[in-house]
Amino acid sequence: MPFQFANVLIFSATAVLFVFGSLVAGRFLRPDAPNREKSMIYECGEKPIGQAWFNFNPRFYLIALVFVIFEVEIAFMFPVAAVYKSFIERGEGLLAFFEIALFVGILAVGLAYVWAMGDLEWVKGLKQDVLAQLREKQAAPPAEKKAA
Amino acid sequence: MNNIHSLRFFWPESVLTVAVLAMLVQDLLVRRSPRRVGLLTIGALFWLALTALATWRTPWGNFPIFGGLLVHDPLRIFFAWLFLAAALLTVVIVPRSKEISSARLGEFFALLFALLLGMYLMASAADLLLIYLSIETVSLVSYVLTGFQRGRRRANEAALKYVIYGGVASGIMLYGISILYGLFGTTRVAGEGGIGAQLADVTSRLFLAHAFGGQPAAQLALVVAVVFLLAGVGYKIAAVPFHMWSPDVYEGAPTPFTAFLSVGPKAAGFAVAIRFFFAAFERQLPGGGYAQVGDLPWPAIIGIISAISMTLGNLTAIVQSNVKRLLAYSSIAHAGYLLMGLAAASTAGVQSILIYLIIYVLMNVGAFLVVIAVSRETGGEDIKDFRGLGTRAPIAALALVIFLFSLTGIPPFAGFIGKYLIFAAVVQRGGFWNVLLAVIGVLNSAISLFYYARLIKAMYLEEAIDQRPFRVPAVYTGVLVALAVPNSFLIFYWTPLVRWAAAAFGGSPSS
Amino acid sequence: MVDFFHAHQAQHYLVLAALLFALGAAGVVLRRNAIIVLMSIELMLNAVNLTFLAFARFPLVANSPMQGGFSQGHAAVFFVIATAAAEAAVGLAIIIAVFRSRTSVNVDEFDSLKL
Numbered sequence: 001m002p003f004q005f006a007n008v009l010i011f012s013a014t015a016v017l018f019v020f021g022s023l024v025a026g027r028f029l030r031p032d033a034p035n036r037e038k039s040m041i042y043e044c045g046e047k048p049i050g051q052a053w054f055n056f057n058p059r060f061y062l063i064a065l066v067f068v069i070f071e072v073e074i075a076f077m078f079p080v081a082a083v084y085k086s087f088i089e090r091g092e093g094l095l096a097f098f099e100i101a102l103f104v105g106i107l108a109v110g111l112a113y114v115w116a117m118g119d120l121e122w123v124k125g126l127k128q129d130v131l132a133q134l135r136e137k138q139a140a141p142p143a144e145k146k147a148a
Numbered sequence: 149m150n151n152i153h154s155l156r157f158f159w160p161e162s163v164l165t166v167a168v169l170a171m172l173v174q175d176l177l178v179r180r181s182p183r184r185v186g187l188l189t190i191g192a193l194f195w196l197a198l199t200a201l202a203t204w205r206t207p208w209g210n211f212p213i214f215g216g217l218l219v220h221d222p223l224r225i226f227f228a229w230l231f232l233a234a235a236l237l238t239v240v241i242v243p244r245s246k247e248i249s250s251a252r253l254g255e256f257f258a259l260l261f262a263l264l265l266g267m268y269l270m271a272s273a274a275d276l277l278l279i280y281l282s283i284e285t286v287s288l289v290s291y292v293l294t295g296f297q298r299g300r301r302r303a304n305e306a307a308l309k310y311v312i313y314g315g316v317a318s319g320i321m322l323y324g325i326s327i328l329y330g331l332f333g334t335t336r337v338a339g340e341g342g343i344g345a346q347l348a349d350v351t352s353r354l355f356l357a358h359a360f361g362g363q364p365a366a367q368l369a370l371v372v373a374v375v376f377l378l379a380g381v382g383y384k385i386a387a388v389p390f391h392m393w394s395p396d397v398y399e400g401a402p403t404p405f406t407a408f409l410s411v412g413p414k415a416a417g418f419a420v421a422i423r424f425f426f427a428a429f430e431r432q433l434p435g436g437g438y439a440q441v442g443d444l445p446w447p448a449i450i451g452i453i454s455a456i457s458m459t460l461g462n463l464t465a466i467v468q469s470n471v472k473r474l475l476a477y478s479s480i481a482h483a484g485y486l487l488m489g490l491a492a493a494s495t496a497g498v499q500s501i502l503i504y505l506i507i508y509v510l511m512n513v514g515a516f517l518v519v520i521a522v523s524r525e526t527g528g529e530d531i532k533d534f535r536g537l538g539t540r541a542p543i544a545a546l547a548l549v550i551f552l553f554s555l556t557g558i559p560p561f562a563g564f565i566g567k568y569l570i571f572a573a574v575v576q577r578g579g580f581w582n583v584l585l586a587v588i589g590v591l592n593s594a595i596s597l598f599y600y601a602r603l604i605k606a607m608y609l610e611e612a613i614d615q616r617p618f619r620v621p622a623v624y625t626g627v628l629v630a631l632a633v634p635n636s637f638l639i640f641y642w643t644p645l646v647r648w649a650a651a652a653f654g655g656s657p658s659s
Numbered sequence: 660m661v662d663f664f665h666a667h668q669a670q671h672y673l674v675l676a677a678l679l680f681a682l683g684a685a686g687v688v689l690r691r692n693a694i695i696v697l698m699s700i701e702l703m704l705n706a707v708n709l710t711f712l713a714f715a716r717f718p719l720v721a722n723s724p725m726q727g728g729f730s731q732g733h734a735a736v737f738f739v740i741a742t743a744a745a746e747a748a749v750g751l752a753i754i755i756a757v758f759r760s761r762t763s764v765n766v767d768e769f770d771s772l773k774l
Contacts, residue, residue: 061755065748072744075737095152109169116176277735284742291749295756304757311750312696316687318746319703322739323680326707330669330714335731 066114073107154213157220159202160228164265167195168258175254185243185250192239192257196232199264203228212274216339219274219423226652227271227419230505231412235264237513237627238408244621246524247297247402256296263289263412270416274342274427276325276335276377279420280318283380286413287314294401294409306400313393314383321380327373331366338427348431348441370444377424378449384417386476387483388457395468398476403523406472407516410479411509418505421490422498422653425450430493438495451491451585457484458592465599471519471529474599475512478555481596482508488589489570492582495654497573502649504566507638511554511563514631517624518548525618531603536612544620545607547628552600554635557593562638565645567593672713679706693757697750704743708736 041048080100087096114120155162174191178184203225210221218224238260242248248256266285273279291314295307328343329335336342383390398406429446430438440447461481468474486508489501519529521544526533537545554563567589574586620628638645679702686699715732 061751065752068744068748072741075740079734079737106165106169109172113172113176277731277738281738281742284746288742288745288749291753295753298756299760301757301760304753304760307753308693308750308757311746311753312687312693312700315697315700315746315750316684316703319680319683319700319707322704322707323710326710326714326735329711329732329735330673330719333714333718333720333729335735 062119066111066119070107070111073103076103151214154215154218157206157209157213158218159206160199161265161268163195163199163202164261164268167199167261168265170195171254171258171261175258178254179251185253188253188257189239189243192260193236195261196236196239200232203232212339216336216342217275217278218269218272219338219427220272222652223419223423224272226502226648227415228268230415230509231264231267231271234408234412234415234509234513235260237509237517237631238404240623240627241404241407241517241520244623245402245404245520247520248404252296256293259289259293260408263293263408267412267416271419271423273420274336274338274423276328276337279337279424280322280325280380283321283384283417283420284318286384286416287318290314290409290413293405294397296402296405300400302400303402304400306396310393310397313390317379317383317390320376321383324373324376324379327369327376331369331373337424343428344431344441347428367443374444374446375449378421378453381417381421381424382453385414385421385483385486386480387453387487388460388480389453391457391461391480391483394480395473395476398479399470399472399529403472403516403520403529406475407513407520410475410512410516411505414479414483415505415509418486418490418501422501425490425493426498438493440493447491447493448581450487451581454484454487454491455585455588457481457487458589459484462592462595462599465596468599469530469532471531471534471603472516474531474603475515475519478596478599479512481592482512482555484592485567485570485589488574488585491585492570492573492577494573494577496576497570498653499646499649500566500569500573502652503569503642503645506645507554507562507566507635510631510634511551514547514628514635515551515555517628517631518544518551521620521624521628526614531606534603534606535610536615537607540612540615540617541620543625544628547632548607549604550632550635552604556597556600558597560636560639562635562642565639565642669713669717669719672709672717676706676709676713679703679709693754694751697747697754700750701743701747704739708739711735711739 077100080096084093084096087093171188171191174188178187181187206220206225208222208225210219212218213220239257242256243250243253263286266282266289269278269282270286273282291307291311294310295303297303325335332343332346334341334343334346338344379390382388383393386394398410401409425446426438429441429444431441433439458481461477461479461484465474465477465481468477486501486504489497489504491497492500521541522533522537523529525541537548550561554561557563557567571586571589574582574589683699683702683704683706686702687696690696690699711732715729718729
């Protein structure tokens with residue numbers, strides 16, 4: 001019993017230390033240049049004060065879409081974590097670990113693709129079509145020759 | 149069989165999973181290369197070949213794998229080849245199509261492989277949850293591919309309609325699944341303790357009735373659940389009450405994908421329907437035939453859907469002016485013909501479905517390929533764009549005539565074999581209603597000739613404003629000839645088809 | 660043996676789930692806004708989740724024929740949640756594409772996406 005209490009204590013201490021540790025580390029590492037916009041309450045790029053009913057910038061959707069997918073996939077890792085001990089008891093711990101690593105790996109390829117296509121960048125985000133068309137125009141003549 | 153051992157029979161799906169990721173990575177790598185179209189096509193063909201190899205090397209057998217989630221049997225391998233054929237045709241067609249921009253070809257191929265993976269799973273799913281998941285995989289990818297041309301308004305609206313109808317259909321199906329889960333305490337369809345085994349067991353049936361407050365109530369719940377489940381399957385095969393999406397989606401989607409959509413997911417839907425109904429409500433007899441278990445009148449339900457699909461599809465097709473829409477309604481009618489084979493609820497019926505599906509891939513992809521070739525040149529897909537095709541592009545026109553006659557089911561062409569076998573299976577089953585169903589099918593074939601002939605008339609008897617002959621890419625001509633030849637000559641030698649279908653379905657389970 | 664007490668308990672959840680499902684279906688048919696239609700579809704899926712959980716918690720049949728008891732219902736809910744999220748993501752992406760093709764390529768210019 002005392003040992004289990006120590007577990008909780010260590011967890012709590014780590015959690016507290018992590019928050020303060022990263023804040024303190026950030027304080028020393030980041031450039032310090034406050035201005036009016038930066039000292040406003042952070043609200044994901046929206047104006048924090050005003051009516052709640054207004055049109056959101058559709059760019060939020062794009063980021064949110066990518067987020068939702070990856071977030072829900074995390075849900076699949078909880079059941080594995082819950083029964084992981086029984087896997088270890090049966091000597092299949094590495095197998096279960098490999099399976100979940102494969103799962104995350106497949107998702108990581110998706111994330112890498114989104115990143116490389118520039119869909120995570122705020123400004124470029126929704127101009128992919130225009131860029132693709134430009135690229136098409138530049139690349140089309142040689143491609144056509146090659147195909148013909 | 150545990151999961152590690154099951155992996156031996158899971159190679160095709162594993163290869164496809166890798167293929168999806170590999171196509172994405174390759175897309176990133178060759179994005180700036182001027183030769184990317186060629187490189188990506190070679191990549192896609194390579195992965196298709198590897199999947200084919202894995203499918204070919206998978207040991208023959210008939211047993212559940214992954215603890216009963218999937219079934220490994222000849223039927224699954226049969227459908228795998230069918231899907232591979234459809235995917236191969238699409239991969240060959242897409243690079244020369246003007247509708248898929250070369251910058252996004254890699255993305256298209258990656259999605260196509262994901263679709264193929266979903267279809268593979270549909271063909272072997274033996275658990276309601278996995279049936280739902282595989283159908284949903286196919287649906288989600290189909291939504292994206294339908295709206296692939298992001299700038300086109302029609303494509304976007306078609307994709308939106310598809311998402312909404314698809315979401316509702318899969319929601320209804322899922323509700324049916326949850327009721328079945330409640331009734332039987334399991335989502336497993338086949339195997340020990342599955343729905344089929346429980347229905348075959350009289351004591352468990354009585355128990356079920358008791359738990360649900362009497363026989364009529366249990367029966368009603370079961371019928372409702374199965375009808376709900378049919379919503380999901382019917383939506384995938386575009387059968388009538390669930391067909392509303394298909395004309396819009398067929399018209400709005402890029403035509404190479406429409407061609408794939410009209411054969412691939414439809415065949416996969418039939419794989420699910422065959423497996424579900426035969427595992428849950430039929431019991432295999434020692435002689436190889438099937439006998440119904442439980443008193444659910446599922447052949448009657450399927451028969452009614454079939455008759456309505458054929459009639460409505462064909463009648464609506466008559467008034468269409470857009471060829472893609474016309475083919476969409478024709479494909480609804482074909483879902484009706486195919487369902488007829490399922491309504492026969494016999495080994496012969498299912499075998500005739502399998503044979504018809506092979507022929508359907510040959511003729512329907514062919515017909516869409518001509519549409520692609522025409523719209524590539526004229527920029528439209530209306531019947532008026534086909535005027536004078538007989539002189540402008542003689543080979544394509546002749547091929548289209550063959551495909552259309554084959555779709556009608558006129559004797560010298562391959563479609564006749566499929567229709568003949570289906571009608572024969574239904575009539576063989578006997579009884580007034582089955583014969584009536586066959587008669588409706590024959591009448592519908594006659595109706596379908598009317599609108600197919602309208603297209604043929606436009607090609608040969610009406611004059612185009614622009615009389616210049618137009619160039620059909622050499623690849624397309626090759627594929628058209630390759631598809632038209634079996635459509636014309638299969639009638640002389642179709643024993644292999646019958647033998648193949650017989651091997652795929654009706655053999656006794658070995659374990 | 661049939662546990663009527665449990666069957667009775669499941670009933671409340673089942674009726675609630677059926678009502679939610681019907682509400683969702685009605686929303687799909689009646690509402691015009693595509694986003695609200697998507698929300699209604701989500702409601703339908705969540706009604707199904709409730710049915711699954713009700714049956715898993717208060718089973719109608721005494722013993723599950725499967726190993727692991729009635730955990731299949733819980734597993735199903737996990738997968739339904741994940742596919743629902745994927746469907747919502749694809750649906751929203753397509754809605755964005757529809758609104759873009761309606762007005763202009765520049766997203767900042769259009770404001771027809773009213774809630």
